[in-house]
Amino acid sequence: MDIFKTFRGHVDDALTAVLSAGLDTSAVSVEVPRDASHGDIATNAALVLAKQAGMKSRELAEALAAHLGRVEGVAAVDIAGPGFLNLRLADGVWHDVLVEALAAGSDYGRSDIGNGRPVNVEYVSANPTGPLHVGHSRGAVFGDALASLLAHVGYDVTREYYLNDAGAQVEVLARSTYLRYREALGVDIGKIPSGFYPGEYLIPVGEALAVRDGERWRDATEEDWLGVCREAALTAMISEIQDDLAVLGIHMDRFSSERALVAAGRVDQVLEVLDRRGLLYIGVLQPPKGKQPDEDWEARPQTLFKATDFSDDVDRPLRKANGEWTYFATDIAYHLDKLARGYEDMIDVWGADHGGYVKRVAAAVNAVSEGRANLDVKICQMVNLLDGGEPVKMSKRAGTFVTLRDVVDAVGKDVVRFIMLTRRNDAALDFDYAKVTEKSRDNPVFYVQYAHARICSVLRNAAEAGLDAGAANLALVSHPDEIALIRNLAGWPRLLEAAAQAHEPHRLAFYLYDLAAAFHALWNRGNDEPEMRFLIDDDPALSRARLDLLAGVKLVIASGLGVMGITALEEMR
Secondary structure, eight states: OOHHHHHHHHHHHHHHHHSOTTOOOTTOOEEOOSSGGGOSEEEOHHHHHHHHHTSOHHHHHHHHHHHHTTSTTEEEEEEETTTEEEEEEOHHHHHHHHHHHHHHGGGTTOOOTTTTOEEEEEOOOOOSSSOOBHHHHHHHHHHHHHHHHHHHTTOEEEEEEEEOOSSHHHHHHHHHHHHHHHHHTTOOOOSOOTTSOOOGGGHHHHHHHHHHHTTTTTTOOHHHHHHHHHHHHHHHHHHHHHHHHHHTTOOOSEEEEHHHHHHTTHHHHHHHHHHHTTOEEEEOOOOOTTOOTTSSOOOOOEEEEOGGGGTOSSOEEEEOTTSOBOHHHHHHHHHHHHHHTTOSEEEEEEEGGGGGGHHHHHHHHHHHHTTOOEEEEEEEOOEEEEETTEEOOOOTTTSSSOBHHHHHHHHOHHHHHHHTTSSOTTSOEEEEHHHHTOSSTTSHHHHHHHHHHHHHHHHHHHHHTTOOSSSOOGGGOOSHHHHHHHHHHHTHHHHHHHHHHHTOTHHHHHHHHHHHHHHHHHHHHHHHOGGGSSOOTTOHHHHHHHHHHHHHHHHHHHHHHHHHTOOOOSSOO
């Protein structure tokens, strides 16, 4: 039951009774009042429709109030200011919400607003040249939680990783692997040359190659060994990436390869599509800002895409003067491939260093799809890794950065996943080892999991006393704090849909923290006021009613944590 949809229906019925048909009601909202003292449900219907209806907003509000006041469960309707309507609901309405939530169980809050529409969520997509670092963990968690959230409200979601397995960085990876291969054969390779990957993670790759092929490539030419080392390194790195993601509970539905796209002629197809639509030309770009034509920049004719026709700042090169594709060309090919696979809704999750790339890719997707595709690029800002306020700089194994695995091993999957969602994706995030392992309300993951564990403890104690949740007289749940807790639960379906439509999974973390805070406050009140405890020795009827309330809180916390990919703990250890 989504009480806000229910009351939107009541508002629509009142509008139909009061006004003539044909008015545009798209701007009408049914919301929680900003000030809780104003009531339970607020609508702006009179304000936004008065002009269309040819009435004064206050006059229209009075007419709507008369109809809404007759709706079952509405205790009072107040008119505020120029025409806001604030509705106060009887406790029985909230009791009905709790009954329906308990009946729905883990399906409470699920919806079908996605209507099975395919959506592709591409995230992480780090170059397969080494282990994932802590920064990748933010995009990984964000993308995975968003994918789960979209699936929860009815979309057909594909989780995808795009492998940039072509280009100069992969060649460097191959050469770095060859050094480790020679090292495994006993050759003194000295200091790792500048520009190579220095981390120890390539040592086992070189050793495995030495075991498999012996000295076959030791004195061979680069032309002979480059492809062999590239394949060995890519296979090992992709496997390691999959293992790293698995420790975070992430499993991709598809890995797409840049090299495979190029080999299949997908980039040529991009040029054909754009050329057929008159969107390519041979031209010379202006020098970058701060550069002069006589400096280290040369004006050269290139194949350019008319990106400015699609709101980009400048036209963009697709083929270099030497005939090679640009990275942008292969990125267009990748998005065209998604479109060919049936995805008109695409969400790309990128790191902070890709912010300047959004306009050009959006322009290209608009062009190749002829406006059919919806691309939403979500930028995940930096993660500042700290320990007691002091920066944590690098991992011995990676050589230059802290790996995702280092962080998960230190604090656990659940902590990493929750903390990565405690800020909007476009805001920087501090991840402090000391703070994220505190057992206090300042540590949100502990605070939420503790709420769930506390409820499980109460339910176990109740079962031992012969009391079970279910079929209780909920009219006994009447204290304002108890009703407020149910109102909080009533907002869960709406929160899920709103977060999914906005592509903002962090809203779940905020909601669960607030729900946990409301529960803990009620628990603490019981410590001070014995009559407010959940289990009353001489009042089994009231105890059962409160157990139903706790069961509702428990199922919503468990559901929310499940969407976020986090374990709902039954005991805190």
